[in-house]
Amino acid sequence: MKNWARNNKGFLAFLVLFGVFRTAVADWNPIPSASMHPNLLEGDVVLVNRLAFDLKVPLTNVVLAHLGEPQRGDIVTFRSPRDNTLLIKRVVALPGDVVEMRNERLYINGKGADYRVVEHSLDSVGGTAMRALQLAETWGDKAARGPRHIQIMPDVLAPRTFGPVTVPRGEYLMLGDNRDNSADSRVIGLVPRKLLVGRAERVLVSADYQGNWMPRTERFGMSLYHPD
Structure with a gap:
């Protein structure tokens, strides 16, 4: 074993550095x-x-400093507060915000979001094609990343009304963009800051693995934050 380690020390060093990079700097x-x-x-x-958001000790979740x-x-x-599963969602409400949803419309600190119809389409739920409506949602908050597309599915049973909820210090309310088909804060609860992993920046690569596995080259390198 010692001889193997000595003969492959370059490869082992690469694995350690690769692990450090993925757990402390960037991940995919x-x-x-x-x-x-x-x-x-x-x-x-x-x-x-x-x-x-945070600088952490490599290969651990120990926070050394808050960066943003x-x-x-x-x-x-982030890690789900329910079962530690790695999830990806959108930050909708910050600490101190009062947030509620009334028949699919979001209200943050008493101000309702604005919506514009983008597209009528179909989406699959449990293998069944169902009506889907894509909307451009604007929160009217200069501090927020501005307009985003969401999707609602009128024929799906989903929690379309909740709150008002005041988000405590150090916690965040997360929602999926597919509002009627997402196990988000309406299911798992608010997310403590310590469970945040990082911010998703762009799509690196994409392939239609549910179909013919063809690469979706038009999505390669696509920013997740672009003007409407």
Whole structure:
């Protein structure tokens, strides 16, 4: 074993540095579900900036320093407070915000979001094609990343009304962009800052793994924050 390690020390050093990079600097995560339609698709692989919020000891979750604060509209990866599963959702409400949803419309600090119809389409839920409506959602907040597309599915049973909820200090409310097909803060609860992993920045590569596995080259390098 010692001889093997000595003969392969370059490879072992590479593995250690690779692990440090992925756990402390940047990571890439595949999208496994439809919860972020229409912006993220199954088969996308997203680049995650792990230095967006915290500097952590490599290979651990020990925080050395806070480097930044999440903004409304950020797409973030985090560990579920329910079962520690790695999830990706959008930050909708920050500490101190009062947030509620009334029949699918979001209200933050008493101000309702504005919506514009973008497209009528179909999407699959449990293998069944169902009506989907894509909307441009604007929160009217200069601090938020501005307009984003969301999707609602009128025929799906989903929690379309909640709150008002005041977000406590150090916690965040997350929603999937596919509002009626997402196990987000309406299911798992608010997300403590310590469970945040990083901010998703762009799609690195994409392939239609549910179909013919053809690469979706038009999505390669696509920014997740672009004007409407």
